Amino acid sequence: MENRGKIQSCGTQPQGSEHDTLKRDVTPFQSFAVAFGFVSIATGIFTAYGAMLSTSGPVGIWTWPIVVVGQLMVAFILGSLAARIPVTGYVYQWASRITNPVFGWIMGWISFTFLAVVLCAVDYTIASTVLPVLFGYEGTANNAWLITSLVIIVQAGMIAFSTKFTQKFNAVAVTIQLVGMIGLIILLFTVGYINNELDFANLFSTGKVSAEGYYSFGGLTSVGPWIMGTLLGAFTIVGFESAANLAEETREPARVVPKAMWQAVLSLGIIGMLFLIAVTALLGDPTTLETSGTPTADVIARVLGPVLGNFLLVLVVISIFSCGLVILLSGTRLVWAMSRDERFPGWQQLHKISPTLKTPVNATIFVGLIGEVVLAIFSQDTDALFVLFSAATLLPAIIYAVSVLMYALKRKELPPSHGFTLGAWEGPVLIFAIAWLAFELALFRDASFAKPWFYVAVMFALGAVYLTYLLATRGAKGMKMPELIAIDSILDADRGADFSATPAE
Incomplete structure (x- = not known):
């Protein structure tokens, strides 16, 4: 076989043990x-x-298309990486193979830090922004903490019990979200039009925000009001690369994973923009809801009435629960992948696959517990949701920027993909992706992000301690990735495999 590239990767059957491998059954x-x-x-x-x-x-919603285009460019680049290095652990694996294992470990730890905080941010949304409207009670920090912790426990139990069941549940939930969100948009526009409640002037209103300097880029430690609106899209349109974290469980990953990534960004971008227009046009007086902790749910309940509105909010809860489920699943796979390579704290237990359930039970419990710890730290903060979602926006921006730059510098050394390529568009896509990520990272100079930066600093410090321990006990050579085989060997094996031979667990 010809030499197709210099980059190497871990095989799909590392260490030769069936108890350390996962079923390839993701459609x-x-x-x-x-x-x-x-x-x-x-x-x-x-x-x-x-x-x-x-x-x-309200006019901040028009930052959404900018974010969608920027993240779509990022999805194309990460899809190109995923097609060439189709191994569980995504950015951890990519950085380890493209640069060196030490830097790969750092990126793996950053990804773990992101998944831990975004799990809390997403599940906290159920308790703080939907359930109070759905059940008519006053949301407090304490009841939001309790409900969110219970949600994490349920999600961890599902993932530990069965990957197959989790995937099927998520597939159903995504179908519900697709149908439910499209139906919700149609209903909001229809009922709003019939009741003469649609006020499209809201789409261009700054509300209580001063118009002076509204579109400015800001100063050294501040960001202009309109530009701050990009956080809405930047927090939402992240995590599409999670499909790459299940590469070793996906059939034909070089073809399937990149397509899943860019299609998710594009479809969600279009649906999300329509939903934002509907909700914003139905705000009524935009200044009355700016202090509400549940503005979106308030609009839905008011416009559609208690019965239909609550039914649709139940569908929203299912969608958000599914989102948290996927995040916890992705975190579990990352921890398992790093533990399989003997470089995550407690790897001796966390790399194991349950012989009965065929899932990484220990890694699942660990990620769930870390989520509970992060949640407890922020639970009494009066601005907990803003801190959580801000940190969950900052970290992926760092991950994406590093991944895109790695690809730009090393793409000619990568083996060719047998499933996805940008061809002549690769150069322009890279330029747009880098420009967008530089712009996004510049947002976090604003003083309001002090707490998210503190969380990042603390987690980085903890990672630095363990990395120092690894280097002291093993040395840089001891961090070499185990069981290296050529990427094209994985792809060739995938093309010839009979995926229907073994039933999935």
Whole structure:
């Protein structure tokens, strides 16, 4: 076989043990469902819409298309990486193979840090922005903490019990989200039109936000009001790369995973924009809801009435729960992949696959517990939701920027993909992706992001301690990735495999 590239990767059967491997049974739709479910416009909009109203006013929704285009360019680049290095652990594996294992470990730890905080941000949304309206009670920090912790426990139990069941549940939930969100948009426009409640002037209103300097880029430690609105889309349109974290469980990953990623971003971008227009046009007086903790749910309940409105809010809860489920699943797979390579704290237990359930039970319990710890740390913060979603926006921006730059520098050394290629568009896509990520990272100079930066700093410090321990006990050479085989060997094996031979667990 000809030499197809210099980059090497871990095989799909590392260490030769059936108890350390996963079933390859994820279908194309399930791969799309993972990417779609992680992004979840229902989650992102219900979480961050209120913050956007207070910082940017209703007209801030027009930052959404900018984010969608920028993240679509990123999805194309990450799809190209996923097609060439189709191994569980995504950015951890990519950085380890493209640069060196030490830097790969750092990126793996950053990804773990992101997944831990975004799990809390998403599940906290159920308790803080939907359930109070659905059941008519006053949301407090304590009851939001309790409900969110219970949600994490249920999600961890599902993932530990059965990957197959989890994937099927998520596929159903994504179908519900697709049908439910499209139906919700149609109903909002229809009922709003019949009742003469649609006010499209809201789409261009700054609300309580001053018009002076509204479109400015801001200063050294501040960001202009309109630009702050991009946080809504930047928090929502993330996690599409989670499909790559199940590469070793996906049939034909080089073809399926990249397609799932960009299709999720594009479809969610279009549906999300329509939903934002509907909700914003139905705000009524935009200044009255800017202080509400549940503005999106308030609009739905008011316009559609208690029965239909609550039914649709139940569908929203299912969508958000599914989003958290996918995040926890992705975190579990990352921890398992790093533990399989003997480089995550407690790897001796976390790399094991349950011989009965065929799932990484220990890794699942661990990620769930970390989520509970992060949740407890932020639970009494009066601005907990903003802190959580801000940190969950900052970290993926860092991950995406590093991944795109790695690809730009090393793409000519990568083996060719047998499933996805950008061809002549690769150069322009790279330029747009880098420009967008530089712009996004510049947002976090604003003083309001001090707490998210503190969380990042603390987690980085903890990672630095363990990395120092690894280097002291093993040395840089001891960090070499185990069981290296050529990427094209994985792809060749996939093309010739009979995926129907072994039933999935």
